[in-house]
Amino acid sequence: MPSLKEFCSALRLLFDGMNPGMVRRIAAANAMALAGGVLAGIAPLMLKQMIDTASGGGSTQAPHTTLTGLGIAGFGFAYLLCLSIGRLVTEIRPLLIGTVEQGLYAGLRLRYFKHLLDLPLSFHLARRSGALGHSLLQAVSGYQIILSSLVNGVVPVMVESVTVALVLVSLGLPAMTASFAMTAVALSIAISLRMARLRATARAVSQATIDAHSHLADSLINYEPIKCFGAERSTVDRFAQLSRALEACWMRLHRTRTAIGVAVTVIFTLSLATSLAISVHAVSQGTLTVGGFVLANLYMLQMVRPLEMLCSAVRDVSQGLAFVRPLIEILQTPTEAMQERQHAVDTDSRYGDHAIDDPEAGRRAVTVSFRGVRLAFDGGRPVLNDFTLEVPAGRSIAVVGASGCGKSSLVRLLLRLCEPDAGSIALNGIPINTLPVAQLRSMIAVVPQDLALFNNSIAANIGLGLESATPLQIENAARLAGLHGFVAALPCGYNTAIGERGLKLSGGERQRIAIARAILKDPLVYVFDEATSMLDGPTERAILQNIKAISVGRTTITIAHRLTAIQHADEIAVLAEGRIVERGDHARLLARGGIYASMWHGQQTTCC
Numbered sequence: 001m002p003s004l005k006e007f008c009s010a011l012r013l014l015f016d017g018m019n020p021g022m023v024r025r026i027a028a029a030n031a032m033a034l035a036g037g038v039l040a041g042i043a044p045l046m047l048k049q050m051i052d053t054a055s056g057g058g059s060t061q062a063p064h065t066t067l068t069g070l071g072i073a074g075f076g077f078a079y080l081l082c083l084s085i086g087r088l089v090t091e092i093r094p095l096l097i098g099t100v101e102q103g104l105y106a107g108l109r110l111r112y113f114k115h116l117l118d119l120p121l122s123f124h125l126a127r128r129s130g131a132l133g134h135s136l137l138q139a140v141s142g143y144q145i146i147l148s149s150l151v152n153g154v155v156p157v158m159v160e161s162v163t164v165a166l167v168l169v170s171l172g173l174p175a176m177t178a179s180f181a182m183t184a185v186a187l188s189i190a191i192s193l194r195m196a197r198l199r200a201t202a203r204a205v206s207q208a209t210i211d212a213h214s215h216l217a218d219s220l221i222n223y224e225p226i227k228c229f230g231a232e233r234s235t236v237d238r239f240a241q242l243s244r245a246l247e248a249c250w251m252r253l254h255r256t257r258t259a260i261g262v263a264v265t266v267i268f269t270l271s272l273a274t275s276l277a278i279s280v281h282a283v284s285q286g287t288l289t290v291g292g293f294v295l296a297n298l299y300m301l302q303m304v305r306p307l308e309m310l311c312s313a314v315r316d317v318s319q320g321l322a323f324v325r326p327l328i329e330i331l332q333t334p335t336e337a338m339q340e341r342q343h344a345v346d347t348d349s350r351y352g353d354h355a356i357d358d359p360e361a362g363r364r365a366v367t368v369s370f371r372g373v374r375l376a377f378d379g380g381r382p383v384l385n386d387f388t389l390e391v392p393a394g395r396s397i398a399v400v401g402a403s404g405c406g407k408s409s410l411v412r413l414l415l416r417l418c419e420p421d422a423g424s425i426a427l428n429g430i431p432i433n434t435l436p437v438a439q440l441r442s443m444i445a446v447v448p449q450d451l452a453l454f455n456n457s458i459a460a461n462i463g464l465g466l467e468s469a470t471p472l473q474i475e476n477a478a479r480l481a482g483l484h485g486f487v488a489a490l491p492c493g494y495n496t497a498i499g500e501r502g503l504k505l506s507g508g509e510r511q512r513i514a515i516a517r518a519i520l521k522d523p524l525v526y527v528f529d530e531a532t533s534m535l536d537g538p539t540e541r542a543i544l545q546n547i548k549a550i551s552v553g554r555t556t557i558t559i560a561h562r563l564t565a566i567q568h569a570d571e572i573a574v575l576a577e578g579r580i581v582e583r584g585d586h587a588r589l590l591a592r593g594g595i596y597a598s599m600w601h602g603q604q605t606t607c608c
């Protein structure tokens, strides 16, 4: 059987955020289910009365022998009415449920999307984005299966079964009741024996679907490298392999479902045979009328069919839950805010205590300090070890070092996209882990090494960090980033769509959009992480001038490989072995003849 806890948490998740209108529609649908079940339960009783009246009644139902032809017509009419209203109710109910269902899915999609954006970077680095999208589609189809089973199967069928059971007991047919009970027990055993396998195969289908679709999404995102490296064949082969695995999982699921279906049919047939034998015997003994015979067998059919439907519902709900499970796991992953609160509790610090309410704060420069910071990923060798660096308010510093020495990790730490294992990072002496993370990020603008652009217009990409940005503000930011001339020459100007991840633009143009985006944010702290690495010499020099102008009075951290990009910085810090090993301006560091000097000479040689 599906775990009750899993079932309840899946439903709680879906019904979370239901509005009063939805509750009313669900109540109306349930009332209809109740009415439909009762009508279906009493319809055969009307038929029996009609047959007994027409045939002059039986010895067991003597009072009905006096009913007139009017009575026959009355019972016949009541029988048809029960059937037709029951049927009408069945037709109308899905409409009520359907509108509620779509509202619930819309709410679920929104909560899921918001939750994904609230999850920490570590979560996203460990997942495939294609899988995240597909988990939602899969969960919605799982919920469709579950709701359809509950709404169209379980609820009306339960009501009908209870009504019929009550009538059977009141008719005094203990043998039939016992036969029904045995059928129920046999079906439960048959179902529970195969349920574990059904759950396992349904989960395998869910996982295989997600695997195949994430490979598809990943391959399309990487269309260009696949083409450049002629990897079409191996990519398609891998997809074919995943697709075959998915097909095999579905086949196993169908076989398991069919095995359960066959067992249910065998039990159903045996049960009907038993009821026929019991009722034929009762008629031959004169203890049951013809109407009673018809009624008993109709009821047996009506009792066994619901049981059969319940079995199908249990089977479908198990399958649906397996489809919903990946989404539940994701939604149960703690968000950044939850982790922050937990961290505050663990370290006994008071998160949010230092929220900066001062309206002037947005115009003041801040001192950025790293003290004794240690960072190791996945328990490996520390990338940063006892790292200490202070960037005074309004000053600019360049951080240089070999590839992989941990420069970009500094940026992630500063934005709290990852947490240090030891040490502290502070803005104006306030530890950043006591600031609301949204406020912290609003004070810092990063031009990242890996440019992240949306498949949207240039204006929308520049305005990412400032929802209220006017076209003029966007244009000014673009001017300072040396982008306006290029955009103005485009037929659609700032409305030009830049394609998937901005791939319709050159690397340098993409970089300038990222710079304009940072400028528009007007932050207290600028971080340029290889911000001009894709620009040619003259453009780079022009933009570096602009960057220098806009960052006056702002605390600025510039990360660069190419030392020509930072040689005019006020101060340069050299990162090696997880800490700052040299510090000074270009001339001083050259004169020192240390790591910086050898990097500089190495790059000069490479250039020449």
Ligand SMILES: Nc1ncnc2c1ncn2[C@@H]1O[C@H](COP(=O)(O)OP(=O)(O)OP(=O)(O)O)[C@@H](O)[C@H]1O
Pocket: 125, 377, 378, 383, 401, 402, 403, 404, 405, 406, 407, 408, 409, 410, 449, 561
């Ligand atoms: N999320 C992560 N999980 C595991 N290892 C990571 C993660 N992020 C970075 N690393 C590792 O940490 C080290 C430092 O990475 P980082 O990106 O900070 O280097 P970097 O100095 O900016 O390099 P580059 O100049 O080449 O961009 C690298 O060895 C990298 O492989």
